[in-house]
Amino acid sequence: MADALKRVFQQAKEKKTVDILLGLEEGGADIIEFGIPFTDPLADGPVIQESNNEALKHKIDIDQSLSFISQARARGLKAPVLFMGYYNPMLIYGEEKLVENCKKIGVNGFIVVDLPPEESDHLRKLCTQHGLSYVPLIAPSTTETRIQHLSRISDSFIYIVSRLGTTGFRDEVDKKLPELVGRVRKYTNIPLAVGFGVSTKEHFQIVASHADGVVIGTKIVHVLKSAEKGKRAESVKAYASEVCGLSSGHKYEVDNMNVKVDQNIQNDCVKTDVMTTDKNVPYILSPRFGEFGGQYVPEALFDCIIELEKAFVEAKNDPNFWKEYKSYYDYMGRESKLQFADRLTDAIRADKSTDPMNGARIWLKREDLNHTGSHKINNAIGQVLLAKRIGKTRIIAETGAGQHGVATATVCAKFGLKCVVYMGSKDAKRQALNVFRMQLLGATVVPVDSGSQTLKDAINEAMRDWVTNVQNTHYLVGSAIGPHPFPIMVREFQSVIGKEAREQMLKKAGKLPDLVIACVGGGSNAIGTFAPFVDDKDIKIVGVEAGGDERHSATLSAGKPGVLHGTRTYLLQNDKGQINDTHSISAGLDYPGVGPEHSWLKDTGRVEYVAVTDKEALIGFKMMSQLEGIIPESSSCVSAINAFNIQTALETSHAIYHAIQLARKMRKDQDILLCVSGRGDKDVDSVKEALPKYGLQVGPDS
Numbered sequence: 001m002a003d004a005l006k007r008v009f010q011q012a013k014e015k016k017t018v019d020i021l022l023g024l025e026e027g028g029a030d031i032i033e034f035g036i037p038f039t040d041p042l043a044d045g046p047v048i049q050e051s052n053n054e055a056l057k058h059k060i061d062i063d064q065s066l067s068f069i070s071q072a073r074a075r076g077l078k079a080p081v082l083f084m085g086y087y088n089p090m091l092i093y094g095e096e097k098l099v100e101n102c103k104k105i106g107v108n109g110f111i112v113v114d115l116p117p118e119e120s121d122h123l124r125k126l127c128t129q130h131g132l133s134y135v136p137l138i139a140p141s142t143t144e145t146r147i148q149h150l151s152r153i154s155d156s157f158i159y160i161v162s163r164l165g166t167t168g169f170r171d172e173v174d175k176k177l178p179e180l181v182g183r184v185r186k187y188t189n190i191p192l193a194v195g196f197g198v199s200t201k202e203h204f205q206i207v208a209s210h211a212d213g214v215v216i217g218t219k220i221v222h223v224l225k226s227a228e229k230g231k232r233a234e235s236v237k238a239y240a241s242e243v244c245g246l247s248s249g250h251k252y253e254v255d256n257m258n259v260k261v262d263q264n265i266q267n268d269c270v271k272t273d274v275m276t277t278d279k280n281v282p283y284i285l286s287p288r289f290g291e292f293g294g295q296y297v298p299e300a301l302f303d304c305i306i307e308l309e310k311a312f313v314e315a316k317n318d319p320n321f322w323k324e325y326k327s328y329y330d331y332m333g334r335e336s337k338l339q340f341a342d343r344l345t346d347a348i349r350a351d352k353s354t355d356p357m358n359g360a361r362i363w364l365k366r367e368d369l370n371h372t373g374s375h376k377i378n379n380a381i382g383q384v385l386l387a388k389r390i391g392k393t394r395i396i397a398e399t400g401a402g403q404h405g406v407a408t409a410t411v412c413a414k415f416g417l418k419c420v421v422y423m424g425s426k427d428a429k430r431q432a433l434n435v436f437r438m439q440l441l442g443a444t445v446v447p448v449d450s451g452s453q454t455l456k457d458a459i460n461e462a463m464r465d466w467v468t469n470v471q472n473t474h475y476l477v478g479s480a481i482g483p484h485p486f487p488i489m490v491r492e493f494q495s496v497i498g499k500e501a502r503e504q505m506l507k508k509a510g511k512l513p514d515l516v517i518a519c520v521g522g523g524s525n526a527i528g529t530f531a532p533f534v535d536d537k538d539i540k541i542v543g544v545e546a547g548g549d550e551r552h553s554a555t556l557s558a559g560k561p562g563v564l565h566g567t568r569t570y571l572l573q574n575d576k577g578q579i580n581d582t583h584s585i586s587a588g589l590d591y592p593g594v595g596p597e598h599s600w601l602k603d604t605g606r607v608e609y610v611a612v613t614d615k616e617a618l619i620g621f622k623m624m625s626q627l628e629g630i631i632p633e634s635s636s637c638v639s640a641i642n643a644f645n646i647q648t649a650l651e652t653s654h655a656i657y658h659a660i661q662l663a664r665k666m667r668k669d670q671d672i673l674l675c676v677s678g679r680g681d682k683d684v685d686s687v688k689e690a691l692p693k694y695g696l697q698v699g700p701d702s
Contacts (some may be wrong), residue, residue, distance in 0.1 A: 004270045006328025016232065020224065021072040023346050025079045027240025033111065033217065036065055036085030039579045040456065040564060042463040043113050043298040045168030047218045049450060057367055060578045062093045066105050067501050073106040080108040080592060082135065087115045088298060088563045090123075097464030099538055109133030109156065113663075114296045114563070117153050122155070139300035140180055140237035141470055150660040151188035157213065160184060160194045166470040167218050181210045182614045198701030204243045216243065222364050222542060243658045270384075282306050284313045287484035289600035297484040297566045304470045309485040311390045316492065325382060331414070332495065335680030337366040337503035341674075343627040350661045360666035362659055363509065364628075365501045365675045368524065368652075374678030375497060375525045376407035376532035378477060382493035384411045387474035394473040400464040400521070400591065401651065402434025403678050404478030409443035419443040422461040426453035455521075455591045459565050461472050480595030487527075487595050493633035495530025501673055502532055513673035515662060517542045519655040520609065521553065523595035525677035536605060542662070543598065544655040547611025552668055553582040555594040569596040612654040615694040620657030621650060621680065650686065652677050 024032055037055035041048060069081055076484075083090075084104065090098055090112065109132045115123065117136060124134045129243070133156040138147060141164060150158065160382075163174040168444065174180075177194065184192055194207045195215025199222075201299040208215045219237060268673040283306075287293050295305060302635040329335070341362040349359030367375035387395060395417050399405030407422040412419035420437055428435050438445050451457035459481075479489040498516075505512055516533050518526035520543035531537050548551040551561035555570050562571040564579060572580040572592040582592045601607040613619075659674050666672070680687070 001019050008574065015071075017234035018072045018075060018077075019303050020236055021068070021077055021081075022312060023237035024220075024240055025077055025234075026383055027237035028205065028244035029079060029240055031080045031213070033082050033215070033672055034065060034069065036062060036083055036089055036106075038086040038089055038565075038577075039451070040460050041086060041113075042460045043166055043300075043308045043467055044217065045166040047221050051221045051225075056578060060096065061426070062089060066101055066107070068514045071103045077106075081106065082109050082111055082133075083107055083112040085113065087112050087119075087572075088573070088579075091563055092573065093574070095123050096128055099123070099132060103130045104133060107132070109135060111135045111137070111159060112300055113137075114566070115301055116295065116297065116299060116400075117150065117477060119294050119296055122515075128155075133561040136165040137161055139298075140164055140176065141172075141300050141303055143303045144183065147184055149571075151184065152300075153192050154188070157191040157193050158184065158188070159215065160192055160211065160629045162194050162196045162198075162207070163299065164470060165196070166464050167196060169609045170203075173197070173203050177207065178210050178332045192249065194583045200462070201243045205245075224459045226564045230413050246623065250339070282515055283484070285485060285488060289487075289597045290603060291561070292596035292603075292654045293484055293487060293601040294563075294568050294596075295566065296563045296568065297465055297483045297647040300470060301465050301483075305483055305485065307390060307664045308474075308489075310387070311386055312485050312489050312492075315389060321385065324340075325385060328381050331371060332381060333370040334378075335500045335504075336369055336497070338501060338508060339364045339366055340508070341524050341624075341628055344660070345663070347623070347627055348660055349668070351664065354664040357668065358664055358666060360514070360670040360672050361509070361661040361668075362674055363505065364620040364670045365497060365504075365512065365673060366678035367497060372403070372407045372410050374407065375494060375675070377410070377523060378380035378409040378496055378528070378680070379478065379493040380404070380476060381452045381613050383474070383489065384417065386416055386489075387416065387417070387476070390474070392474035393473060394420070394469065395476050396420045396422070396462050396465050396469075396473055397476045397478060398455065399438075399478060400424070400458065401678075402427070402438070403433040405438050405443070406441070408432050408476050409441035412443065413441045417590055420446060421466065422446050422448055422458040422465070424452070424454040424456075424458050425449050427455065427458070437468060454580065454582070456582070456593075461584045463565065479524040479591075479594060480527045481522045481565060481567060481569070486566065487597055490595075491527045491531055491597065493514040494524050495531045497525065497528040497675060498530065498532035501529065501675075505671070505673060509671050511541060511596070511671070512536065514666065514670040515542065515657050516673045516675075517544065517659050517662070518675040519544050519651045519677060520556070520594060520598060521546070521591050521651065522593070523598045525675050526593055527597055527653075529673075529675040530601070530607060534601070541601075541607045543601075543607055543609045545594075545609060545611045546617070546654060547613050553591060555592060556598060557611045559592075559594075561599065562662055563593050564593050567593075567596045570594055570602070598686065610658060612657050614690065615696075616657045617650060617653040618687065618690060618694060618696055620655075620660065621653035622691075623660065624653070650680060653680075661683060666701050 021032060037052040037060055043051050065148050084623060127134045132503045136154050137159045138150055139161040162177050191212040193213030193215050194211040198207055198214055199218050199219035206216050223235050223239045224232050287295055341364050348354055368375050395409040395412050397405055399421055409419050421443050423445055436443050448457045448461045462475060474565045477486045478485045502530060516529060516539060518528045518529045526543050530541050545557055555572050558570045559570040562573050564571050572582055579592050602609050655674055659672050663672055
């Protein structure tokens with residue numbers, strides 16, 4: 001009985017959607033884009049973001065979308081339909097299954113925002129085999145060389161993004177549109193469709209005078225949202241008729257369900273096999289770690305990151321660059337100290353649960369003593385020097401715990417650059433001190449209210465800013481995540497941690513460590529610590545994530561491969577490819593992805609990744625606090641919770657706890673190297689609130 005009732009409502013929902021599709025066709029739509037919802041539509045504006053969220057609330061997925069199209073075809077829809085969206089839901093669904101089902105149902109092709117041709121070989125091959133179309137995009141930032149390449153691989157039409165930025169309304173058509181269309185026309189006679197910002201009949205007429213097709217998206221969604229209940233199909237039909245200038249219904253003479261893409265439509269430019277894009281790939285360095293990594297970015301960013309890779313390689317091979325980088329060591333506080341944690345080691349050995357022969361020595365690599373209080377300054381200095389090399393005058397960044405935001409704001413103040421930092425609203429509240437520090441340093445801090453209001457959403461907003469302002473802006477990515485070359489760049493600048501630690505261990509301990517350990521969120525401090533030891537096969541390496549029960553941030557321990565924020569890596573996602581909300585007491589580990597090199601190190605077995613809960617992290621925090629007595633810069637933070645004498649960051653506390661457990665099982669003549677990624681004055685309020693929940697106390701007798 002209950003199932004029958006559910007079916008009634010489901011059928012009503014499907015009928016409304018089908019009515020809208022038919023209404024669009026009757027109103028004059030020649031091709032219909034059907035959006036596949038995604039949790040993180042990083043190139044879209046507020047209206048499309050909201051429509052994605054609404055669709056996901058109603059459990060719309062690829063199978064449901066196929067059902068809508070199937071029913072529309074059964075009711076007479078003849079217009080070609082393109083699925084448009086982001087790659088991860090399609091990847092998780094299965095590309096072969098997706099293409100076969102689309103062919104069967106009557107979907108004619110795909111526009112995938114974050115799947116440039118360089119990453120789409122498999123999908124395009126399947127499309128070619130089944131007569132479907134992969135539609136490439138061209139943006140104002142696309143270079144002449146790349147326009148030629150994109151023109152060659154197009155098999156139906158090219159989607160021209162008329163302006164930089166995210167989807168949404170605009171007051172007027174970009175005045176440079178004729179020039180942009182002309183740049184593309186030099187290389188192809190294939191049809192060109194122009195979108196982004198078109199909403200009025202006047203816009204339509206202007207664009208139509210230069211292009212073969214006009215794409216309208218955000219305005220359609222707005223019309224649907226504003227329509228009177230029960231009259232959405234009529235509203236979109238009326239709008240389409242008005243904007244197209246049709247006085248009566250639009251009728252298709254041909255059924256487009258099974259029209260095959262004409263591979264000979266190509267263009268007048270030199271033809272190239274649709275599957276030979278590797279010859280055109282402009283990479284200098286390998287963009288992958290095994291199957292992980294890559295450049296899954298909107299077209300507007302592609303040439304920018306190619307330019308960045310070139311600048312990075314030139315700088316990396318230039319002794320003068322490193323001379324300049326090292327000239328800031330005094331400013332950064334390098335080299336950072338290596339300290340033997342003698343009292344913590346003694347406490348482990350004295351514990352009854354430790355075998356008398358066990359109790360490894362623990363050594364602390366003190367990145368918390370760096371300027372700004374964490375390892376983040378290492379990467380921030382390096383990337384700002386690169387940004388200046390390529391002429392960028394504005395820096396944007398994302399931040400979770402606030403440490404990267406503070407480091408970025410600091411170097412921007414030092415180098416006189418404009419700085420904007422995106423931070424999830426939830427994180428901004430629990431890291432209010434760091435928000436104030438960033439503002440004090442002259443940065444604009446933008447709270448992000450969308451999604452889970454944490455690091456993931458801050459990255460989404462930073463990416464949207466970057467897409468909009470790519471010509472003068474460098475995105476100073478703070479972790480070893482993102483599209484190539486960011487994971488390699490961040491590793492290079494952070495590897496100073498491990499390089500110094502090797503030399504310091506040989507000098508102070510007389511040998512290299514037996515085990516290296518660090519906390520892992522996105523993974524910058526960890527990859528910087530691990531990289532110089534990866535080739536030492538007799539040294540065990542351990543990464544520690546933020547674990548938990550239903551909600552956690554243990555990406556490598558519990559996730560599966562997917563694509564987010566420009567890279568293929570392990571993600572916390574559901575079986576539909578939608579990104580899960582995460583949780584950690586530590587804002588810096590509260591992220592559903594991880595750097596692609598960490599994913600590769602996990603799959604190759606070179607690094608072991610484990611998860612530590614909030615309670616266990618607090619135990620680690622407390623033990624280090626009361627046994628080592630390392631006082632942070634801000635003494636007022638110490639008095640706020642009375643007896644805490646050390647303030648290691650909550651991120652590091654996850655690694656501290658696990659290091660203690662490992663030390664109990666290792667011999668006394670063995671050594672553990674632990675990266676203390678940052679200090680914990682930023683975490684005092686979180687700790688003070690959390691301790692009683694877990695029955696933990698502070699004070700001389702605790």
